[in-house]
Amino acid sequence: ETGVTQTPRHLVMGMTNKKSLKCEQHLGHNAMYWYKQSAKKPLELMFVYSLEERVENNSVPSRFSPECPNSSHLFLHLHTLQPEDSALYLCASSQGPNEKLFFGSGTQLSVL
Amino acid sequence: ELKVEQNPLFLSMQEGKNYTIYCNYSTTSDRLYWYRQDPGKSLESLFVLLSNGAVKQEGRLMASLDTKARLSTLHITAAVHDLSATYFCAVDPRLSGGGADGLTFGKGTHLIIQP
Numbered sequence: 001e002t003g004v005t006q007t008p009r010h011l012v013m014g015m016t017n018k019k020s021l022k023c024e025q026h027l028g029h030n031a032m033y034w035y036k037q038s039a040k041k042p043l044e045l046m047f048v049y050s051l052e053e054r055v056e057n058n059s060v061p062s063r064f065s066p067e068c069p070n071s072s073h074l075f076l077h078l079h080t081l082q083p084e085d086s087a088l089y090l091c092a093s094s095q096g097p098n099e100k101l102f103f104g105s106g107t108q109l110s111v112l
Numbered sequence: 113e114l115k116v117e118q119n120p121l122f123l124s125m126q127e128g129k130n131y132t133i134y135c136n137y138s139t140t141s142d143r144l145y146w147y148r149q150d151p152g153k154s155l156e157s158l159f160v161l162l163s164n165g166a167v168k169q170e171g172r173l174m175a176s177l178d179t180k181a182r183l184s185t186l187h188i189t190a191a192v193h194d195l196s197a198t199y200f201c202a203v204d205p206r207l208s209g210g211g212a213d214g215l216t217f218g219k220g221t222h223l224i225i226q227p
Contacts, residue, residue: 033214042116043200045214055214090154098204098215100145103154 003027006091006104013081014112021076021107023091031097032074034066037088037106049074050097081111114139114205118218126226128190133221135184135201143204144184145215146175148197155200159186191225198222 004025013019025032034046048055049068063085065077074091088108092101115138125131135144146158159168161177161184168175172195174187184201202215 035217040219042219043202043217045216048214092155098143098206100157100160101147101155101202101215102157103147105154 004091004093004102004104006089006107008107009105010108010110012110012112013078015081015083017081018077018079020078021089021091021109023074023076023104025072025074025091025093025102025104027093027095027102029093029095029102030071031094031099032068032071033092033094033101034074034076035090035092035103037090043090047076048097078109081109083111085109086111114141114203114216116201116203116216116218118199118201118221120221121219122222124224124226125188125191127192130190131188133186133188133199133223135186135203135218137182137184137203137216139205140179140182141203141205142177142179144177145202145204146184146186147200147202149200149220150197158199188223193225193227196223196225 007022031050033048036044046060047066052068063080067075088106090106091104094101117136119134144161147155148158149155159175164179166177172189177184198220200217200220202217205216
């Protein structure tokens with residue numbers, strides 16, 4: 001148990017569905033992150049929230065929408081995804097920006 | 113843009129042997145991390161290297177950082193089967209002057225240690 005909890009663990013969705021991934025950290029950290037892990041590719045940083053403020057990342061498609069209502073919770077809202085979005089989505093937190101990351105177990109997403 | 117390259121990407125070795133995994137990065141940084149990922153599991157932090165010449169050791173693993181060469185190494189001594197996993201290095205890109213906050217990861221080294 002790393003102190004970072006992600007739900008659901010597995011998700012299968014159609015291209016027209018809307019779903020949300022949830023992340024909760026119990027470590028009192030000030031920064032939270034979404035990473036995407038695809039086969040044979042490095043972990044890709046998607047979004048960073050530091051003290052609940054989002055750091056812009058213009059390379060992520062708008063079909064992914066993050067939300068950070070407070071320092072302990074982070075969501076990733078998904079809509080009209082594509083099959084190539086199938087991947088493991090990892091949430092992480094750290095005490096401060098770019099400090100040691102504590103990862104959740106991830107959500108394995110399959111888009112049909 | 114910061115690039116982080118690990119090699120080898122795949123390594124199969126026998127128990128009892130020594131080996132080194134290399135992590136090169138393209139721009140100035142003085143903060144580097146090593147993580148381990150077991151199959152189907154999340155990433156676990158192994159080492160945090162915060163300055164030039166930093167060396168950290170935990171059991172059979174030892175990590176070092178040379179910021180002038182932009183190189184970190186993860187050395188495995190007398191490998192055992194339990195060390196089989198994928199090892200990632202990650203670099204703090206903030207000194208490079210560009211990009212969003214957050215670490216930049218290498219592709220990972222898939223290590224298999226055979227009895």
